[in-house]
Amino acid sequence: MISLKNGVLLFLAALLLAACDEGKIYPEETPVDLGRTATVNVRFKGLGAWPKKNYLSLVALGDNSDTPTQNKRFSKPVNADKTISVTLNNLKDDTRKICIAVVSNGLDIVYTYYTYEVDKSGDNIVIDVDALELASYGRIQEQVFDANCIACHGGSTQVAGKLNLTRDKSYAALVDVEAPLSPDKKKYVDPGNPNNSYLPEILEDNDYHKDMFNSTGKQEVLALIKTWIQEDAPDN
Ligand code: HEC
Structure with a gap:
């Protein structure tokens, strides 16, 4: 005999399997909301100068501060031909600059390689930096x-x-x-x-x-x- 409880579980499992079959676990109408995004596509040259103590990061800076409000580290590519994409999600309303920078563990900016001024449109941002020389x-x-x-x-x-x-x-x-x-x-x-x-x-x-x-x-x-x-x- 299958108990009532096990019966319900079986029923739920069957529902779940059916849902998987149709590929419809999530309703189609609700994509994940990432807010305003900033994506950088970049190749790095001079990889020998990749930071070892500090980090190479994509950072967002707010209105009146030199401390990043958002920060995402780049991973070192295997070679200088590879284009890397990194995205900051949910940009804060006061974001004024997006920078590629060498950043310390405590989030101090050691050196800024590249700065993009952010407008107030609210549009998503895509920045194509063809090749950035690290050994500058x-x-x-x-x-x-x-x-x-x-x-x-x-x-x-x-x-x-x-x-x-x-x-x-x-x-x-x-x-x-x-x-x-x-x-x-x-x-x-x-x-x-x-x-x-x-x-x-x-x-x-x-x-x-x-x-x-x-x-x-x-x-x-x-x-x-x-x-x-x-x-x-x-x-x-
Ligand atoms: C505490 C003081 C001090 C600091 C800080 C310092 N130096 Fe020096 N440096 C000296 C002195 C004094 C000499 C001269 C040495 C001598 O006469 O033997 C010198 C000499 C040199 C020389 C050789 C100069 C020559 O005439 O051939 C170089 C190159 C040099 N320093 C580079 C650097 C660099 C790069 C830094 C930073 C990373 C640095 N120093 C930081 C005191 C300092």
């Missing part, structure tokens, strides 16, 4: 020099090692310039030759500069600088 001098200036070096290598009072790393001065001071302190007369930056450049060397092995970054922070900065030099050290 702009990022080195901001993430490395501005944040860690210009206290000693800049300003008017003191320029350590006679090397000025402030914006507008640093590129000309480094690229194709022989480093006075290099024992084997290397240039600070020898375009195309990271292993023959003194800049990464001094961050790896020098008393004044040894403990400036923690281990993954140091890997990230060195990979960024070396990838940029490998790609011929453009002023990008």
Whole structure:
């Protein structure tokens, strides 16, 4: 004998199976509401400069704040030819900018690669960024020099090692310039030759500069600088 309770269960199971057969578990009229969306399609070049301590993210910024209101991390692609799509759903009403940025674990923006100004139309947003170069001098200036070096290598009072790393001065001071302190007369930056450049060397092995970054922070900065030099050290 099938009890009443089991009978009901069987009946429900049969209903469910029938529903599956017709592919109609959800009513057709109610698509999931994602609110206003922003989708970015992008290819990344210079993958050697992919962050290791920080994260590469698509972020939304509100009216009057530099702290992301929304944040979605990119996953590192296997190669530079692959187009990646990432979407932010349910954009907040006060969203004014969508950015591709290097973001810290605590959601501080370390460097912004790309900014899109959001209008007030409420329309969904699709941004096609053809190819974005990760190994950019702009990022080195901001993430490395501005944040860690210009206290000693800049300003008017003191320029350590006679090397000025402030914006507008640093590129000309480094690229194709022989480093006075290099024992084997290397240039600070020898375009195309990271292993023959003194800049990464001094961050790896020098008393004044040894403990400036923690281990993954140091890997990230060195990979960024070396990838940029490998790609011929453009002023990008
Ligand atoms: C606490 C101060 C201080 C900070 C911060 C600092 N440096 Fe230095 N740096 C020095 C001093 C002092 C020298 C000169 C070393 C010497 O004379 O042996 C020097 C020398 C150098 C040199 C060699 C200069 C030459 O003449 O060959 C390079 C390259 C360099 N620093 C890069 C950097 C970079 C890049 C950063 C940031 C990541 C940085 N430094 C941060 C103090 C500092």
